[in-house]
Each structure stands twice: as C-alpha cells, then as structure tokens.
Amino acid sequence: MPLSWALIASLLLAVAGYLIGRNRALGAAGPDVRMLHSRPTYHGVSVALTTFGPAAVIVVLALLLRMTGQIDPTTGGVAGLAVLGGAILGLGWGISRIGADFQARSAVERMVMSVLIICSLIAIATTVGIVLSLIFETGSFFQKYSWHEFFFGLEWTPRFDGNSRLGMLPLLWGTLYISFIALVVAVPIGLFAAIYLSEYASPRIRSFAKPMVELLAGIPTIVYGLFALITVGPMLRDWIAQPLGLGNSASSVLTAGLVMGIMLIPFVSSLSDDIINAVPQSLRDAALGLGSTPSETVRQVVLPAALPGIVGAVLLAASRAIGETMIVVLGAGAAATMSLNPLEAMTTITVKIVSQLTGDNDFSSPETLVAFALGLTLFVITLCLNIVALIIVRKYREQYE
Amino acid sequence: MTDMSNHASRISLFEVDPRTRRRNAAEKRFRAYGATAICIAVIALVLLVGTILRDGSGAFRQTYLSMPVALSAEKLDPKGNRDPAEMSKVLTLAYGRVLDDALDAAVAQMDTQIEGLSEKDMTGLVSKEASAQLRDRVLADPELVGQTVDVNVLVNGRIDGYFKGRVSKESAERDSNTSPQQLMLADALAEDGVLVTRFNREFITNPDASDQRPEAAGVGIAILGSLYMMLVVLFLSVPIGVAASIYLEEFAPKNRLTDIIEVNISNLAAVPSIVFGILGLAVFINFAGLPQSAPIVGGLVLTLMTLPTIIISTRAALKAVPPSIRDAALGVGASKMQSVFHHVLPLAMPGIMTGTILGLAQALGETAPLLLIGMVAFVREFPAAPPEGLFDPASALPVQVYNWTQRSDPAFVERASGAIIILLIFLLCMNLLAIFLRRKFERRW
Numbered sequence: 001m002p003l004s005w006a007l008i009a010s011l012l013l014a015v016a017g018y019l020i021g022r023n024r025a026l027g028a029a030g031p032d033v034r035m036l037h038s039r040p041t042y043h044g045v046s047v048a049l050t051t052f053g054p055a056a057v058i059v060v061l062a063l064l065l066r067m068t069g070q071i072d073p074t075t076g077g078v079a080g081l082a083v084l085g086g087a088i089l090g091l092g093w094g095i096s097r098i099g100a101d102f103q104a105r106s107a108v109e110r111m112v113m114s115v116l117i118i119c120s121l122i123a124i125a126t127t128v129g130i131v132l133s134l135i136f137e138t139g140s141f142f143q144k145y146s147w148h149e150f151f152f153g154l155e156w157t158p159r160f161d162g163n164s165r166l167g168m169l170p171l172l173w174g175t176l177y178i179s180f181i182a183l184v185v186a187v188p189i190g191l192f193a194a195i196y197l198s199e200y201a202s203p204r205i206r207s208f209a210k211p212m213v214e215l216l217a218g219i220p221t222i223v224y225g226l227f228a229l230i231t232v233g234p235m236l237r238d239w240i241a242q243p244l245g246l247g248n249s250a251s252s253v254l255t256a257g258l259v260m261g262i263m264l265i266p267f268v269s270s271l272s273d274d275i276i277n278a279v280p281q282s283l284r285d286a287a288l289g290l291g292s293t294p295s296e297t298v299r300q301v302v303l304p305a306a307l308p309g310i311v312g313a314v315l316l317a318a319s320r321a322i323g324e325t326m327i328v329v330l331g332a333g334a335a336a337t338m339s340l341n342p343l344e345a346m347t348t349i350t351v352k353i354v355s356q357l358t359g360d361n362d363f364s365s366p367e368t369l370v371a372f373a374l375g376l377t378l379f380v381i382t383l384c385l386n387i388v389a390l391i392i393v394r395k396y397r398e399q400y401e
Numbered sequence: 402m403t404d405m406s407n408h409a410s411r412i413s414l415f416e417v418d419p420r421t422r423r424r425n426a427a428e429k430r431f432r433a434y435g436a437t438a439i440c441i442a443v444i445a446l447v448l449l450v451g452t453i454l455r456d457g458s459g460a461f462r463q464t465y466l467s468m469p470v471a472l473s474a475e476k477l478d479p480k481g482n483r484d485p486a487e488m489s490k491v492l493t494l495a496y497g498r499v500l501d502d503a504l505d506a507a508v509a510q511m512d513t514q515i516e517g518l519s520e521k522d523m524t525g526l527v528s529k530e531a532s533a534q535l536r537d538r539v540l541a542d543p544e545l546v547g548q549t550v551d552v553n554v555l556v557n558g559r560i561d562g563y564f565k566g567r568v569s570k571e572s573a574e575r576d577s578n579t580s581p582q583q584l585m586l587a588d589a590l591a592e593d594g595v596l597v598t599r600f601n602r603e604f605i606t607n608p609d610a611s612d613q614r615p616e617a618a619g620v621g622i623a624i625l626g627s628l629y630m631m632l633v634v635l636f637l638s639v640p641i642g643v644a645a646s647i648y649l650e651e652f653a654p655k656n657r658l659t660d661i662i663e664v665n666i667s668n669l670a671a672v673p674s675i676v677f678g679i680l681g682l683a684v685f686i687n688f689a690g691l692p693q694s695a696p697i698v699g700g701l702v703l704t705l706m707t708l709p710t711i712i713i714s715t716r717a718a719l720k721a722v723p724p725s726i727r728d729a730a731l732g733v734g735a736s737k738m739q740s741v742f743h744h745v746l747p748l749a750m751p752g753i754m755t756g757t758i759l760g761l762a763q764a765l766g767e768t769a770p771l772l773l774i775g776m777v778a779f780v781r782e783f784p785a786a787p788p789e790g791l792f793d794p795a796s797a798l799p800v801q802v803y804n805w806t807q808r809s810d811p812a813f814v815e816r817a818s819g820a821i822i823i824l825l826i827f828l829l830c831m832n833l834l835a836i837f838l839r840r841k842f843e844r845r846w
Contacts, residue, residue, distance in 0.1 A: 109738040116652065119644035123666045123712070126705050130676060133683030189438045196435025213442050216449075218832060220766025222799040223453065223821050229806055230814055231452045262445045269442075293424055295431035316671065323673020325769035326799075330806060350675050350769070357682060357773045375679045379672065386671045390664075 002080035003059060010055035010087035014048040017091045021047030024098045038104035046104045049111045050094035054086035134379060137363075137372035144366040150373060156336035156347075158356070158367045166370045168377065170336040174346035178257045178332060179321035181342065185261025187314055190268025195298055197269070198276045217266035221326040228259040228331030241343040251333035254342040260327050264317050271316065275309035275396070276302060308396040315389035319382040325350040349374050453818050453825070459565040460819025463601035463616065465553040466527065466590070470503040472539060474547040483543040496539070497524075497532035500554060507595050508586070515585045522583040528555035530610060530617035556596065558615040558812040560587045564598055567811060604819060608781050609796065609804070615812035618805070620820045622780050626696050626795030627765060627827075629787060633700025634707060634764050639757055641704075642711035643746075649712070650719040651741050670709035677706045678770030686774060693775030696784065697791040702774060703764040710763060714756025718749040751842030758835040762828050768799040776800045798824045 022044035029036045036043075062079035098104075142150070145166060153167020193213060197206055233250035236258075241247045279302050287297040303310070333345025334355065356371040363369065417425070476495050480487050501524050508523070531554040538552075539545050559579040562568040570581045590596040607619025649666075653659040681702035685691045691698050722745050730740035771777075776797050784793035796804070798820060805817040 105736065109736060112738060113648075113652065116644045116648035119641045120648045120653075120662055122641055123645065123662060123669060123708065126669060126680070126708070127665050129684055130672070130680045133680055133688075134676075137683060189441055192435045192438035193442055196432070196439055200432055200435055201439075209439050209443065212446055213439070216442060216446050218762065218828060219449065220768070220799055220824065220828070222766065222768045222802050223449065223825070225768075226802060226806060226817060226821060227449050227452060230456065230818075231448070262442075262449070265442050265445070293428045295428045296424070298431070319671060319673075323675065325673070325675045326803070329769075330803070350673070353675055353679070354769065354772050357679070358775075358777055363687065372679065372683070375676055379676050382671065382673055383668060386668050390667060 002077050003062060003083065006080035006083035007055065007059055009084055010052055013055075013087045013091055014052040017047035017051040017094055018044035020095055021045075021098055024095060025100075025102075025104070028098060028100045030100075035100050037101055038106075042104040042108050043098050043102065046102075046107045046111075047091065047094035047098065049108065050097075051087050051091040053111065054090040055083045058083045058086045130379065134372055134376040137369055138376045141366055141369035141373045144369065150370070154338070156352070158370070160365075160367060164367055166366065168349075168374065170338045171347060171349045171352055171374070172377075173338045174253070174332065174336070175322055175348040175350070177253050177342070177346065178260065178328060178348060179318055181254060181257025182260035182264055182321045183314065183318060185258060186264035186268050186317060189261075190265045190317075191272050191310065193265065194269040194272035194276055195302075198273055199294060199298055199302070213266050213269055215266075216262065217270070219263075221263065221324060222330075224259050224263050225326040225330035228255050228327055232259055233331060236343065244343075246341055247343040247345075249333060249343075249345045251331055251345045252343045253332060253346050256328045256332035257342070259331055260321055260324055263324070263327065264320060267320060268313055268317050271313035272306070272310055275306045275313065275393075278309070279305045306396075308392050312389040312393035312396065315385050315392070319385035319389070322385070323350065323378060323382050325354060329354055349378050353378070450825075453821050456815060457818025457820075457822040459567075459815045460604050460822075461601050462565070462598050463604070464556050464561040464564050464596060464598045466504065466507075466531075466556055466595060467551065467553050467597050468503055468507045468595050469549050470499060470535070470552050470554075471506075471549045472499060472546050473502075477539060478543070478546045483546060485540050485543055488543060488546075489540055491536075493532040493536050496536045497527070500527050500532055500535065507590070507593075511589055511593055513589050515582055515589060518582045518586055519580070522580055522586060525557055525579070526560060526583060526586065528557050528614060528616050530614045531555045534617075555616050556587070558810060560584070560596075561616050562812055563587060564591070564596075565815070567815070604816075605823070608783065609779060609801065611779075612808050612810065615808075615810050615816060618813070618816050620798060620801055620823060622783055623796040623798045623801035623820065624823070625784060626699070626776070626780075627798045629696035629784065629791055629795065630700040630703055630797060631761055631765060632787065633697060633791065634703050634761060635757075637700070637704040638707050638711050638760065642708050642757075642760075643715055643753060645708075646712050646715035646719060647741060647746070650716045651745065652737070666709050666712055670713060673769075674706055674767055675769040675773070677702050678773035680705070681770060681774045692792055692794070694778045694780070694794040694796075695792050696795050696797075698774050699771050699776055699797060700791070702770045703767060706767065706770065707760040707764045710760040711757055714759065715749070715753045718752025718756060719745060721752060722748045748844070751838055751844075755835045755839050755843075758831050758838070762831040762835075765827060765831070766799055766824065768797075768803055771797055771800045772803065777804055779804075798827075 022040045025036060025038075025040045025043035026033065029040075033040070058079070062082070066079075097107075150166055150168055152169065153165060154169050155165040155167045156170045158164040158166060193209075197210055197213075201209060229251070233252070233255040236252065236255055237248060237250045240254075241249070241252065283301050283305060284297055287301040288294070292300065328348045328351050332348060332351060334347050334351060335345045336347050336352075337344060339346070353371045353374050356368055356374075361368045474481060476499060477491055478488050479491070504523060504527060534555070535552065557579070559568050559573070559576065560583070563573075563579075563584050564587075568576070568579065568584070570584050573579045573581050573584055587596055603617070604619045605624070606621045607617060608622045609619070610617040649659065649662065653662075681698055685698045685701055686693060726744050726748065727740050730744045731737070735743065776795075777800055778794055778796075780794050780796050782793070784790040784795045802817045802820045802824070805813040805820070
C-alpha cells in the first residue's frame with residue numbers, strides 16, 4: 001500500500017525536519033541562545049508540523065476521494081507521490097521560515113489549537129453523519145413506500161417477494177409497553193435505593209451496597225439479554241403464564257420489561273442520588289428542627305425540592321429503555337402484535353432494526369430501507385426525551401447553586 | 402395537682418400517644434421500603450451473576466476420549482511417501498474410520514458389555530470435529546502415520562452434556578442424536594478411565610464451530626476480534642477525546658458554536674447504541690466501502706460511541722485541577738498552551754485514564770451496533786496480525802454470545818454463558834484497574 005509507505009516516509013521527514021529546524025535555529029541565534037524569540041525545540045516542532053500537516057491532509061483527501069469513487073484505488077502511487085510532495089514542500093517552507101525573529105512558539109500553538117478544534121468538531125460530524133445517513137436512506141424508503149402507511153399502519157408483515165405491510169404502530173406499541181414496565185420496576189426501586197443510601201444507610205452499609213448497585217450498571221446488556229432468555233423467560237412462563245392460561249411463550253413483554261427494569265435500577269438510583277444530594281442540607285435541618293421524622297423530611301421537603309431533577313432522571317431512563325436493543329432482541333420475541341396481555345410476545349423498533357439489517361441486505365428494497373426509517377423515528381424520540389430531560393435537570397441545578 | 406395529673410394522662414413521657422405511634426410506624430415502613438429496594442437490587446445482581454456462573458462453568462470442562470489410536474498407514478497414506486500434499490487428499494472420513502477402530506478396540510477391552518448397542522451409538526460417541534482435528538495433527542506431522550499415538554478425542558455434545566447433567570437417560574429416549582445405550586457405554590468407558598472430563602483449554606483458543614458441533618466451539622476468534630477493536634478504540638478515541646476536552650474545557654470561548662458542541666456531546670452520549678450501528682453501516686460500509694464484519698469498522702463505530710463518554714470524564718478530570726495551578730504557570734510567564742500541556746494535563750492524567758478505561762469497558766460489552774455491521778457472520782479463520790488483520794473478518798465476544806443463543810442445540814447455552822464469564826472477567830479486570838488508578842493517583846485538592 002504505497003499510501004501508508006508515503007505516510008511513514010513523511011513521518012520520517014518530519015523527524016528530520018525537527019532536527020534541522022532546531023539546528024538552524026541554534027545557528028541563527030549565534031553565540032547567545034537568548035537572541036531567539038522561541039526556544040529551539042519550538043522551531044524544530046514548527047518544521048515537523050509543517051512537514052507532516054500537509055501530508056496528513058492529502059492522505060485524508062485521497063482516502064475520501066477513493067471512498068467516493070472519484071479516483072481509482074489502484075492509483076495509490078499517484079496519491080502517495082502527492083503525499084510525499086506535500087511533505088517535502090512543507091519541509092522546505094518550514095525551514096525557510098526559521099530565523100532569530102521567527103515566532104515559532106506562537107506558530108506551533110496556532111497549529112496545535114487548530115488540531116484541538118478539529119477534534120472537538122468530530123462530535124458534530126458524528127451527529128451530522130447520523131442525521132444525514134438516516135434522512136438520506138429514509139428518503140429513499142418513502143419513495144418506495146407511502147409515509148402515512150408507515151406511520152399509521154397497524155400491520156407489520158415484511159415479505160421478501162414484495163407486497164409487505166410495514167406499519168410502525170405495532171412496533172411502537174411494543175416499545176412503549178416494555179419501556180413502561182421497565183420504568184414501573186426501575187423507578188420505585190431506584191428511587192428508594194437512592195433515598196435509603198443517601199438518608200439512612202450507615203457508612204458501612206453504604207460502602208457495601210453502593211458498589212453493588214453500581215456493579216449492575218457495569219454489566220453489558222447482552223448479559224441481561226441472556227438472563228432474560230434462559231432464566232426469567234422460562235420462569236415466568238412456567239410459574240405465571242401457563243398456570244393462568246395467559247400464554248405459553250418464554251419471550252414476553254413482562255420478561256423483557258422486568259429484566260430491563262433491573263438494568264435501569266442503577267441508572268435511576270445514581271441519577272437520583274446526585275439530585276437528592278444536591279438539595280441543600282439547610283432544608284433538611286430546618287424540617288428536622290421543626291420535629292418531623294426523617295421520612296417526613298424526605299417525603300415533604302427533599303422529594304418536592306428534588307422533583308424536577310427526578311422527573312429528568314426518569315425521562316433519561318425512559319430514553320434508555322426505548323433505545324435498548326439486546327434485552328428485547330433476546331427477551332421480547334419477534335411477533336408484531338398489539339395486545340394488552342403482558343405475557344404475550346411482542347416486538348420493538350430496535351428488534352426490527354436488527355432483524356431487517358442483519359444478513360444479506362438489498363439496499364433497494366423497502367424491507368431493508370424501513371430499518372433506516374425506524375432508526376430515524378427512534379433517534380427523534382430519544383433525542384426529544386434527552387433534550388427535555390437535560391433542560392429540566394439543568395434548570396433545577398441552577399436553582400440551588 | 403389535679404391539673405398536672407390530668408395533663409400527664411394526656412401527654413405522657415413514657416407512653417407514646419397514638420399519633421406519634423403512627424408517625425413512628427410510618428417512619429419504620431419508609432425505612433423498610435428503602436432497605437427492600439437495596440435488597441432487590443442486590444438479589445437481582447446475585448441471581449444474574451449466579452445463573453450465568455452456574456450455566457457457564459460447564460463450558461470450561463470438557464469430556465474427552467483418551468485412548469491410543471493406531472494411525473494405519475494404508476488408510477491415511479495410501480501412496481506411502483509421507484508427502485503432506487499427497488496425504489491431504491485423504492478426507493476426514495478416513496480419519497473418522499481410524500477413530501472408530503480405536504474406539505472399537507477400547508470397547509472390546511472393557512469387562513462389561515452393553516446390550517442393544519448399535520453401530521450408530523458407537524460412531525456417534527465421537528464428535529464430528531474429532532476426525533478433522535486428528536487430520537490436522539497428522540498433516541502437520543506426517544511422521545505420526547504408522548505409529549500408535551495417545552490422543553484426546555472430543556466426544557459428541559450429548560455425551561458431554563450427560564456428564565454435565567444436561568442430558569439424562571430419560572431425555573435420551575426421546576432424542577434422535579443419542580440413546581440410553583450410548584449413555585451406558587459412556588458410563589462404562591468413564592469407569593475404565595477412557596472417558597475423562599478435564600479443563601477445556603480449547604474453549605478459549607478455538608474458533609467457532611458449526612451448529613452440529615457445540616463441543617468444539619470456542620471463543621478464540623471472538624477474543625481476538627474484541628482485542629483488535631479495543632486497540633482501534635484506544636488509538637482513536639483517547640487522542641481525539643482528550644484533544645476535544647482540552648479545547649472545550651480550557652480554550653473554548655463562550656459562543657454559539659461551542660454551545661452547540663456541548664449540547665451535541667451530551668446528546669450523543671444518550672443516543673441509543675443501535676443508531677451508531679446504522680451510522681456505521683451507512684457510512685463506513687455502504688459509503689466508504691470498508692469490508693463487512695471487520696474489526697476496523699467495529700472499532701470505528703465503537704470509537705464514535707465512546708467518544709462522548711471519554712470527553713465527559715476527561716472534562717471532569719480537567720475541571721478538578723484547581724485554577725491556582727493555571728494561574729501559577731501563567732504568572733511565571735508560561736503561555737496558555739504551555740500551562741495546559743505542562744501542568745494541567747499531567748495532573749489530570751489519572752482521572753483521564755480512569756475515564757478511558759471505563760469507556761473501553763463499555764465499548765467491550767457493546768453488542769447491538771456490531772450486529773448491524775455484519776459481525777454476526779460465521780468466521781472460522783483467525784484474522785492476521787494488525788494492521789492487515791484489522792480488515793479481516795472476525796467476531797467479537799458479546800456478538801459471539803448472541804450468535805450462540807440463536808442456535809438450536811442447548812449445549813450452546815452453556816457455551817454462551819461461558820463466553821459471558823470470560824467477558825465479565827475482562828470487564829472486572831478493567832474496572833479493578835480503574836479503581837486502582839483512582840485510589841493510587843487521585844489527588845484531592
């Protein structure tokens with residue numbers, strides 16, 4: 001791969017440039033190094049950066065052109081020569097700038113600063129990439145499939161011979177139902193755990209229980225998924241669903257919801273812990289001083305004061321639950337049904353994104369492209385939840401600062 | 402006096418009045434709710450880890466037939482010139498026959514004879530993978546032909562399951578892949594010491610195996626693939642993340658653009674991981690034409706996913722360095738850039754490393770985005786060494802787990818749980834390292 005060789009060569013040139021620049025600067029200074037504006041190292045670094053910078057830019061440009069098919073991948077030799085040429089020109093220019101009066105440090109700092117700025121722009125580039133790739137493919141999906149049938153269709157039956165019904169509502173229903181159960185499990189447990197840890201627990205219990213709860217947060221979701229698949233699912237089926245005659249499927253809304261609830265406990269509890277701790281101690285002291293019991297203080301003073309923050313935390317947890325994939329892939333099933341029975345298998349948006357996009361994809365068929373429309377829907381829902389939650393949490397924080 | 406006694410009957414210091422009793426009871430109840438919540442969380446954790454350990458520990462033990470095998474020259478090397486090229490024309494079928502003969506010999510030596518034992522029970526005892534393994538071994542060392550060597554042969558997954566309690570004689574009645582007679586034969590062989598169960602090193606080093614051969618499946622390629630992806634994430638997300646945080650925390654002016662960047666980063670941190678998978682599929686595979694199921698693509702996707710985490714923790718670490726350090730550096734004539742790179746950054750390093758390790762741990766366990774970029778593919782070939790190997794197809798630990806849950810043979814549940822144990826061990830090590838770094842180097846100002 002000549003491009004990589006050219007890159008290595010320009011790295012070597014940059015090292016050589018550093019040494020040359022440093023020596024030239026020392027030479028230009030004459031007997032007294034203090035004549036230089038910047039320390040000799042900065043002169044060296046400035047030459048090295050002007051050598052490697054153009055080379056790196058040309059490499060990135062060549063890769064981009066190659067990806068978009070503007071140039072043939074076999075013309076790597078030309079691109080490599082261009083990289084090397086850029087490096088040599090940069091080297092020459094860098095060396096020519098060296099002199100006793102050259103402000104090498106400011107030059108280096110300007111260059112470093114632009115690297116820093118480019119790096120922080122990558123976050124924006126990621127978002128733009130997400131939005132563009134989603135919108136682009138969703139657009140071509142809606143050219144093949146009418147948008148109102150997608151958003152308001154009550155039936156999800158993809159077929160590979162065409163004639164698919166791709167209505168989103170059953171998936172949305174499954175997603176919301178499972179997330180709701182997860183929140184019903186996670187919010188009370190997480191909230192009470194946070195209250196207990198911050199208001200009641202002795203340091204010894206706290207030092208043991210807090211890491212345990214946080215351990216739950218460090219466990220990958222695939223582990224929860226497997227737990228739902230081989231333990232919780234069969235247990236619910238054998239103990240509850242079959243005796244009550246409510247269904248005989250191991251994967252169900254309740255399975256996925258319960259396990260997802262467990263996953264969200266540490267999320268809710270650590271967020272609420274922060275929020276409860278942010279309530280000023282003076283409020284608690286005042287309530288206790290008036291004779292209220294600790295639980296009355298929590299219920300009537302701390303919780304109302306922390307309420308906006310807790311609502312924000314719940315919204316963040318909801319956005320997590322809606323976007324969660326592995327637990328529902330393994331625990332919720334694949335049947336796109338709309339029913340109220342929590343022991344029935346249902347499916348979610350994320351499950352269908354996975355099932356439509358794994359395996360051989362044909363990016364001209366609506367059955368594959370629908371995954372991008374689902375992804376865009378998911379992205380928009382979670383984004384709205386996050387933004388609202390962040391605004392609430394931020395407002396609340398300012399209140400007591 | 403009467404007044405006082407009246408008063409005392411209403412409010413006594415020794416007897417608690419009903420209202421206080423109610424309030425105290427409410428207090429106790431409230432406290433119990435909190436304790437219950439903690440207990441539920443801890444019980445859930447114990448159950449979760451406990452069932453995984455219970456189901457997965459079996460993957461680390463494996464049943465082998467340990468017996469002498471006569472590698473007959475006329476079957477394995479008909480031309481008799483020990484040329485590996487010639488010998489590679491002999492198919493695994495011939496090796497299977499050699500193994501069957503060896504098993505026949507071992508059974509003939511036993512004292513007990515099992516009634517109703519069919520030919521299928523005998524040949525079915527040995528794993529389908531065993532003949533391929535024997536063939537590989539002989540081709541690597543042609544001198545073995547003609548000798549009698551002691552080999553450890555994998556047994557069928559059902560027999561292995563019998564010794565791990567997954568298969569019983571009752572279930573064997575209904576199973577077309579095994580029979581009670583076969584299990585009795587296995588019992589007899591175990592008594593003779595031919596059938597042994599020992600530590601399963603191959604589970605950690607072997608590649609995945611097909612649906613019919615759970616006994617041979619391993620996580621070797623998955624571990625390697627995960628490692629490659631972590632390398633990519635480490636080399637990309639740490640420099641980019643630290644550079645971005647330095648700019649945002651130390652230099653960024655308060656303006657529209659930096660505001661947008663900040664909101665952006667906190668939102669990216671909460672975008673569902675599967676959306677990053679869609680991004681990877683659309684941009685890196687469809688647009689840029691990178692190969693499917695390659696660690697480089699997985700690494701790039703995970704980099705974009707962990708960047709917000711790393712940026713947030715790095716900014717917290719930078720913020721924790723007191724302004725007096727910066728002021729002192731500026732006061733003795735350092736430039737802003739020098740004060741950051743020479744003083745603030747080194748002091749923030751422990752915090753940055755802790756955040757980085759936790760970000761990597763999160764990336765290691767991530768599954769959903771990798772499903773979309775084709776990491777679910779069945780891979781038997783080990784990827785080459787980096788950097789070329791980054792473009793070879795590979796698997797990843799969490800994806801391998803998902804893959805195995807989709808197979809029909811229940812023996813793969815054990816394998817999946819075993820793979821999770823390995824994953825959890827890696828995560829535990831990373832978290833312990835992070836805690837160690839925090840304890841050792843963190844400074845309170």
